[in-house]
Amino acid sequence: MENSVNSNKVKVIALDFDGVVTNLNIDWHAAIRLTSTIVGYEIKSLLTFYEAKYGKPIFQTVSKRIEQLELEALKDAKLTPFIREFLQELSERDVEMYIVSMQSVLLVKKFLSKHDLAFYFKDVVTRERYPSKKAQVTHVLEKSGVCPNQVLLVDDSVRNISKCKELGVVCFHFSRQQDSRKTKELWNSILSIVKDQVT
Numbered sequence: 001m002e003n004s005v006n007s008n009k010v011k012v013i014a015l016d017f018d019g020v021v022t023n024l025n026i027d028w029h030a031a032i033r034l035t036s037t038i039v040g041y042e043i044k045s046l047l048t049f050y051e052a053k054y055g056k057p058i059f060q061t062v063s064k065r066i067e068q069l070e071l072e073a074l075k076d077a078k079l080t081p082f083i084r085e086f087l088q089e090l091s092e093r094d095v096e097m098y099i100v101s102m103q104s105v106l107l108v109k110k111f112l113s114k115h116d117l118a119f120y121f122k123d124v125v126t127r128e129r130y131p132s133k134k135a136q137v138t139h140v141l142e143k144s145g146v147c148p149n150q151v152l153l154v155d156d157s158v159r160n161i162s163k164c165k166e167l168g169v170v171c172f173h174f175s176r177q178q179d180s181r182k183t184k185e186l187w188n189s190i191l192s193i194v195k196d197q198v199t
Helices: 028-039 046-053 057-074 083-092 105-114 133-144 158-165 180-196
Strands: 012-015 096-100 123-125 151-155 170-173
Touching: 012 133, 028 046, 028 057, 046 057, 057 105, 083 096, 083 180, 096 133, 105 123, 123 133, 133 151, 133 158, 151 158, 151 180, 158 170, 170 180
Parallel strands: 012 096, 012 151, 096 123, 151 170
Antiparallel strands: none
């Protein structure tokens, strides 16, 4: 997917969690089947379900059950290669950082704490607060107070990027793969966007 870049300085970066910060080994098809069993009818997408049922008791029931799967996967989850160096460089450039994730807040905070990364992030925005990536990025825009084209979303989901582009933010598609050299190249590409936009 083509990554969008503009000529304004990036002041805020919003990072997805699963697929960017780490890779959770979860069978999402099985998670969808489990959710269908819980709610009593077939669902096609957890993301669509979260948006439709947010604020209702069934949302909380499903979210908690999915959280159990996420926490189980957390036991084997590792940091994406070179992310620590990436976060340190952004910190030195005074770029404000957020996590925007459709995982649970408990899961994300446990992982960040385990790897001593929590201090890098101004906020952790998860499904319990906002049931879609677009709503999460909207929150980041409001909290940071910057222009949309000064926010860079890094996400592995084409669907999320497509939705968030509607907000006017810069988007970078972080392709999920196992090659650490290619991962390093992705981080360097993102840093180049930040560097190139310094005025």
